[in-house]
Amino acid sequence: xxxxxxxxxxxxxxxxxLQVIRDPSSIAIAFFLPxxxxxxxxxxxxxxxxxxxxxxxxxxxxxxxxSFAGGFYQTSxxxxxxxxxxxxAETALRQSKVDGIVWLRHNFGRDYLRKDSPxxxxxxxxxDANTARLIEGYVQGIWFGWLEQQAERAGKKLQSPxxxxxxxxxxxxxxxxxxxxxxxxxxxxxxxxxLLTALVIAREWERGTMEALLVTRISVVEILLGKLxxxxxxxxxxxxxxxxxxxxxxxxxxxxxxxxxxxxSALFLWVALxxxxxxxxxxxxxxxxxxxxxxxxxxxxxxxxxxIFDIQSMPPIIxxxxxxxxxxxxxxxxxxxxxxxxxxxxxxxNAAALVGMGLFFHGMVxxxxxxxxx
Amino acid sequence: MGHRILALIIKEFLxxxxxxxxxxxxxxxxxxxxxxxxxxxxFDLEHAALAILNEDTGxxxxxxxxxxxxSSGFEVVGYLRSEAEIAPLIDRGGALLALxxxxxxxxxxxxxxxxxxxxxxxxxxxxxxxLALNYVRSIVSDFNEERAELNGVKLPARLNMRxxxxxNLESRWFIVPGIIALLxxxxxxxxxxxxxxxxxxxxTFDQLLVTPLRPWEILIGKAMPGLLxxxxxxxxxxxxxxxxxxxxxxxxxxxxYPALIIYVLSIIGVGLMISSFSATLQQALLGAxxxxxxxxxxxxxxTPIANMPAFMQALTYxxxxxxxxxxxxxxxxxxxxxxxxxxxxWPMSIIAAxxxxxxxxxxxxxMY
Numbered sequence: 001x002x003x004x005x006x007x008x009x010x011x012x013x014x015x016x017x018l019q020v021i022r023d024p025s026s027i028a029i030a031f032f033l034p035x036x037x038x039x040x041x042x043x044x045x046x047x048x049x050x051x052x053x054x055x056x057x058x059x060x061x062x063x064x065x066x067s068f069a070g071g072f073y074q075t076s077x078x079x080x081x082x083x084x085x086x087x088x089a090e091t092a093l094r095q096s097k098v099d100g101i102v103w104l105r106h107n108f109g110r111d112y113l114r115k116d117s118p119x120x121x122x123x124x125x126x127x128d129a130n131t132a133r134l135i136e137g138y139v140q141g142i143w144f145g146w147l148e149q150q151a152e153r154a155g156k157k158l159q160s161p162x163x164x165x166x167x168x169x170x171x172x173x174x175x176x177x178x179x180x181x182x183x184x185x186x187x188x189x190x191x192x193x194x195l196l197t198a199l200v201i202a203r204e205w206e207r208g209t210m211e212a213l214l215v216t217r218i219s220v221v222e223i224l225l226g227k228l229x230x231x232x233x234x235x236x237x238x239x240x241x242x243x244x245x246x247x248x249x250x251x252x253x254x255x256x257x258x259x260x261x262x263x264x265s266a267l268f269l270w271v272a273l274x275x276x277x278x279x280x281x282x283x284x285x286x287x288x289x290x291x292x293x294x295x296x297x298x299x300x301x302x303x304x305x306x307x308i309f310d311i312q313s314m315p316p317i318i319x320x321x322x323x324x325x326x327x328x329x330x331x332x333x334x335x336x337x338x339x340x341x342x343x344x345x346x347x348x349x350n351a352a353a354l355v356g357m358g359l360f361f362h363g364m365v366x367x368x369x370x371x372x373x374x
Numbered sequence: 375m376g377h378r379i380l381a382l383i384i385k386e387f388l389x390x391x392x393x394x395x396x397x398x399x400x401x402x403x404x405x406x407x408x409x410x411x412x413x414x415x416x417f418d419l420e421h422a423a424l425a426i427l428n429e430d431t432g433x434x435x436x437x438x439x440x441x442x443x444x445s446s447g448f449e450v451v452g453y454l455r456s457e458a459e460i461a462p463l464i465d466r467g468g469a470l471l472a473l474x475x476x477x478x479x480x481x482x483x484x485x486x487x488x489x490x491x492x493x494x495x496x497x498x499x500x501x502x503x504x505l506a507l508n509y510v511r512s513i514v515s516d517f518n519e520e521r522a523e524l525n526g527v528k529l530p531a532r533l534n535m536r537x538x539x540x541x542n543l544e545s546r547w548f549i550v551p552g553i554i555a556l557l558x559x560x561x562x563x564x565x566x567x568x569x570x571x572x573x574x575x576x577x578t579f580d581q582l583l584v585t586p587l588r589p590w591e592i593l594i595g596k597a598m599p600g601l602l603x604x605x606x607x608x609x610x611x612x613x614x615x616x617x618x619x620x621x622x623x624x625x626x627x628x629x630x631y632p633a634l635i636i637y638v639l640s641i642i643g644v645g646l647m648i649s650s651f652s653a654t655l656q657q658a659l660l661g662a663x664x665x666x667x668x669x670x671x672x673x674x675x676x677t678p679i680a681n682m683p684a685f686m687q688a689l690t691y692x693x694x695x696x697x698x699x700x701x702x703x704x705x706x707x708x709x710x711x712x713x714x715x716x717x718x719x720w721p722m723s724i725i726a727a728x729x730x731x732x733x734x735x736x737x738x739x740x741m742y
Contacts, residue, residue, distance in 0.1 A: 023654070023656065023657075025654070025656050025657045025660045026656075028660060029660055033660070033663070033664070036664070036668070037667060037668075040667070040668045040671050040672065040686075041671060043682065043683055043686050044668075044671045044672055044677070044682050044686050045671060045676065045677045046677055046681040046682065047500070047501045047677055047681065048500075048681055049678065049680070049681055050681065051680070052680075053680075068531075093538065094708070094714070095714065096704070096714075099680075108531075112530060112531055115528065115530070117528045117529055117530065117531060117532055118531055118532075119531075119532055119533070119534040120531055120532070120533050120534060121534050121536075122533055122534065122535040122536065123535075123536050123537070123538055124535070124536075124537050124538070125537070125538055125539060126537030126538055126539050126540030126541065126543050126547075126707075127539050127540055127547075127548060127703055127704070127707045127708065128548050128678055129417065129418070129537075129540055129543040129544055129545040129547065129548050130417035130501070130545050130548070131678055131680075132537050132540070132543050133417075133505065133508060133543055134504065134508075136508070136535055136537075137504065137507075137508040137511070139533065139535070140508075140511065140512075140515075140533065143531075143533050144515075147529065147530060147531070150530060151530075160488060160518040160522070161434075161483055161488065161489060161517070161518050161521040161522065162438060162483075162488065162489050162490075162491055162514050162517060162518055162521075163488040163489065163490045163491070164491055164492075164493065164510065164511065164514045165490060165491070165492045165493070166492075166493050166495065166507055166510070167492065167493070167494050167495070168495045168497040168500075168503050168507070169464060169494060169495065169496060169497050170496065170497045170498055171497030171498065171500050171503070172497065174497060174500045174503060174504055175500060176500045176501060178500065179497075179498055179499050179500050179501075191663060191667070195659065195660060195663060198659070199655060199656050199659065203656075283395060285393075285395070285396075286572075286575075286655045286656075287396060287568055287572050287655060288393070288395045288396050288399055290568055290655055290656075290658070290659040291396065291399035291400065291564055291568070292399055293659065294560065294564050294659065294662060294663070294666075295399070295403040295404075295407070295560065295564070296403070298663065298666065298667060298670075299407060299411070299556075299560070302670070302676075303410075303411050303414055303415050304410070304411075304414055306499075308501075308676050308677070309414060309415050309416060309417065309676075310417075310419070310499050310501070310502045312421075312422065312423065312470065312502075313416050313417070313418060313419055313420055313422075313502070314413060314414045314416065315413050317413075318410060318413045318414045321410060321414075322414070332467075335498045335499070336467075336498065339497070339498050340465060340498065343465050343466060345465075345466040346465075346466055346467060
């Protein structure tokens with residue numbers, strides 16, 4: 001180690017730390033932002049459709065029609081609205097007052113008794129295709145349960161050639177919170193990391209203080225270390241807060257080990273801070289760095305990380321592109337650590353990719369911050 | 375007076391577009407993002423990785439497994455030999471789901487009993503798991519129905535399902551119009567939120583305040599670039615949505631544009647408010663994020679508002695994106711006219727009026 005390096009790095013850390021403390025926005029980014037985001041994401045992002053408003057049109061109140069319609073009142077998936085005619089129901093669907101219609105025609109009971117296999121009309125509003133598909137699934141469930149019940153009442157067993165038994169591993173209740181909250185942590189850490197550092201180096205260039213730093217004995221590595229350490233500590237504070245909240249507020253189970261979670265999170269924070277430094281160094285202007293940070297951090301982490309949209313469903317080119325998004329690797333690690341456990345065959349390759357990206361960002365920052373002036 | 379404002383507008387445009395990097399940062403990313411996100415943001419499950427463990431040798435089970443092999447929803451990634459292979463494969467993400475057909479399947483079916491099959495699904499992504507399960511169910515129930523018909527048995531009642539406005543339930547039709555609202559907001563906010571803060575930090579805003587320009591004139595000058603960039607960028611995205619992604623535009627552009635302009639104005643108001651509150655660019659950037667992220671989540675862009683708890687649903691009424699998102703989707707897919715979304719239009723107009731007025735006031739009565 002070069003003589004005096006520790007002293008210089010310490011001095012640099014102290015200077016950065018004072019800057020952090022004196023501008024409340026850094027503290028807000030590290031602590032207030034994650035809390036706010038976790039609350040909003042945690043409560044606001046859910047793919048579990050409950051209390052779906054559905055119009056029930058029963059044209060003839062016979063026992064078959066009523067017993068089928070009754071199924072919709074017994075589940076929390078639906079909040080049924082009984083309407084008298086299909087015209088009324090269609091108007092309600094057009095006005096977005098209901099999301100779907102179940103229609104039993106007047107001859108339903110009669111045809112049922114005649115064993116004519118009468119149709120049950122189901123119309124869903126397809127604008128939100130995902131919810132529409134979930135609603136269709138729920139309706140199918142009710143329909144199937146009703147068929148079984150009717151068969152039982154007649155003293156028979158519904159004998160279908162194939163009986164399906166399903167098991168959903170790691171998340172048997174299919175709570176979307178359990179998979180979304182780990183992903184939310186990745187989005188939050190991306191934002192915090194990049195926001196903390198995106199302007200830090202650009203600010204020094206813009207104010208001319210970088211040149212002042214460069215004429216001192218301090219080396220580039222020392223400048224960068226001095227800048228990295230305070231923000232790393234801040235970021236880890238925010239991270240610890242988010243983890244504690246995810247666990248206590250949203251009851252997401254942590255099946256993997258805590259130390260591995262902390263270690264991989266620290267690794268990701270290092271990458272995210274590196275990305276912020278990278279933006280800051282390349283653009284050298286706070287205004288442009290801020291523009292770039294806004295468009296290149298939140299949306300890619302939100303849409304391309306696999307946090308909410310499954311990467312496997314994307315076209316191959318886009319799947320290739322997601323490999324450039326650091327959050328993708330972290331989301332994958334988090335979902336596995338939280339819901340499955342320490343699966344090394346998932347953790348190791350993703351962690352290796354993070355190390356690679358971190359080295360790239362920090363290496364580029366080092367290369368571009370030569371002690372020379374343009 | 376007119377030329378004063380004009381001069382300010384020209385100056386604002388120059389400030390934004392003279393610098394090449396800043397020009398690129400405003401124009402290029404949204405177009406690129408539209409293309410990428412338009413393809414990436416999908417809830418449709420295609421080619422889900424399926425592993426099959428068929429312990430039965432009969433024709434019945436081969437027929438059943440064939441249904442899965444031929445389905446476009448699934449792609450068979452492997453045939454397993456024993457049950458012990460399933461767990462490690464799913465653990466490491468090698469397959470999304472495994473279909474397990476027991477050794478007795480064909481003989482059970484031949485005796486007129488049910489053949490029991492098992493499907494094991496990776497629940498890490500609960501939405502994908504549900505979609506996969508729905509596909510499996512519909513393949514099995516189609517198979518059952520055909521088999522039952524072969525034996526001359528009819529189901530006592532059948533479901534006849536249809537989807538309005540999006541018959542094939544393509545989630546892209548839902549997401550891409552949403553991206554119009556999303557990117558229009560981000561571009562507009564980026565342009566406006568940083569503009570005053572930048573002048574504050576450089577000290578030139580004080581100079582602007584001592585000129586004869588009145589606060590509302592400054593407002594117009596600062597708002598024009600945002601309005602033009604926001605509406606222009608949105609128009610471009612609408613064109614790409616219609617001509618590239620082939621999203622059906624059932625409704626009229628003439629009802630969409632007034633809504634778009636009001637929406638962009640409300641975002642400009644928010645952006646200028648953030649900008650007036652902040653003394654530095656760092657603070658403006660933080661402020662912009664503090665608005666964008668909750669606004670996107672609460673708008674219903676990715677997950678429906680109806681799924682949120684009641685207090686969150688109440689918060690969404692403050693979010694201008696919520697209203698425009700509903701409008702743009704309904705105009706695109708349902709062809710809704712203004713009478714169907716009037717109740718979304720007026721709250722957005724109020725938000726625009728309030729935020730613009732607040733921003734004007736804040737120019738003179740700033741915090742720092």
